[in-house]
Amino acid sequence: MGKRTSVTIEHVAQAAGVSRQTVSRVINRGPNVKPAMRERVESAVEELGYVPNLSARRMGGGKSFLILAINDRQRTLENWQAGRGNDWVDQMLYGGMTECEKHGFHLVFELIDADPQLAPRQLSRVLSSLRPDGVVLTPPHSDNLQLLELLADRQIPCARIGKDDGSSQVDIFMDEAGAAGEATRHLLAHGHRQIAFVAGAPEYGNSRKRIEGFRAALADAGLPENAGLVANGDFRFDTAAGEIARLLDGSAPPSAIIADNDEMAFAALHLADQRSICVPGQLSVISFEDTPGVRFSVPPLTAIRQPTAEMIGKACERLIAIANGAAGALWTGESPGSDRFEMPYRLINRATTGPRAA
Structure with a gap:
């Protein structure tokens, strides 16, 4: 079947032989959909080339379908401006985007100043604009308690990279x-x-x-x-x-x-x-x-x-689970009893280490 120029959710429902509500539950990764039904709907979506409208999804489910990941503004810009690139950011985006894509979510990447006085104001503006379903804090932002308090006040789940003290909703770290x-x-x-x-x-x-x-x-x-x-x-x-x-x-x-x-x-x-x-x-x-x-x-x-991509991917996975109601209620400002995930590191022995010269 060829692609229509303007495919709607009704077209998908008709092609799959299901109700509009079932299509919506499949698209929004909702519960109570049998695997065979989900497969029929997903096949119809792919065949028709249907692209869900993000604004409509947000209005219908109360979720933004956005996970926000923030990084150190000054260091990131310095590396880009010097032409050195930023492999840490590359790995962040790879791990976060691929995981979000699996669940029908989108990763939004923002740069926030590491200055503990500037960071809360900058993050507050981004939160007001995007209303994300969860926020990934990377170092040094994961050490900023003011950001944790801000997210708690907004009742936005948080995953911190490199922390394991249990004071956030999700802690992802290596030893x-x-x-x-x-x-x-x-x-x-x-x-x-x-x-x-x-x-x-x-x-x-x-x-x-x-x-x-x-x-x-x-x-x-x-x-x-x-x-x-x-x-x-x-x-x-x-x-x-x-x-x-x-x-x-x-x-x-x-x-x-x-x-x-x-x-x-x-x-x-x-x-x-x-x-x-x-x-x-x-x-x-x-x-x-x-x-x-x-x-x-x-x-x-x-x-x-350092398992950067894996850590960001796990952070997004857990925040999406919380947004979908699979991991308890959203943050209330009280101690949430965090999920803790230790990701393994590896020592890769190549050619720059050897016996000490006599």
Whole structure:
């Protein structure tokens, strides 16, 4: 059957041999529809090329069918403006959009300032405009209690990435300290004893957890506290390069570096190349994130693979379940007894780590 120029819900109902209300329940992922009936309606929708009107869906069901995901405005724009791209955002969009698409929802991506005073006002304006069914907070916004209070007041479910304290509706996280500990033990097993950790921004709670895991692994190995060097690279190539140069030019340069993101690890490789320092013969490097670019670095980076897409996808899945009534009532402002989901990380061993040079 050919596509009509203006296909309506009535056309779908007629083609599937069901009522208009049944078509609406299928489109809105509603309950009480038999699998065979759902399949008939979905086949008719596909065959006719029917596209549901989002405004009509919102009016009919009281839902917006929108999940809002927000990210750090300044850092995101800086990377885009510098032409470096933003692999974290790519993974966010991939995980969130594909999950929302499964359920007939849409992902909306917004940039919000990390400044704790500006963020609530900016988010409030976005909430008023979009009326989303749920909000995904990424670091450092997931550490901002004012945003949690704002969402509680608006009775909008929230999923926080990188948090596991149970103070939001949904917590999605990986074991940051455990991952840093595993990276550290990997280097210790190769004989490294002077190891540097180039941390991200201090306002990011995950960075603090990784430093804790790094120091705990060194302590467990019986090393003195000064065996672990910590520098603040602020998640930026240029800032990290300055800090790494200071470490490499010091009186006791590290034989190994753990970087809090791929961009800072690239800075370590860049400086090693400038100074004719062999990687991994004279300097081992491990990165957090494991975005696609690490496979093309020279040499390819050993990295902790952070499950960004999986975390955002799980956050959207749970928020959609709440919006559809499958996970209890919406947030009332009281402690909701959150869903907690720990997503697994992986240490991917490539070519930038090896035995410490004699």
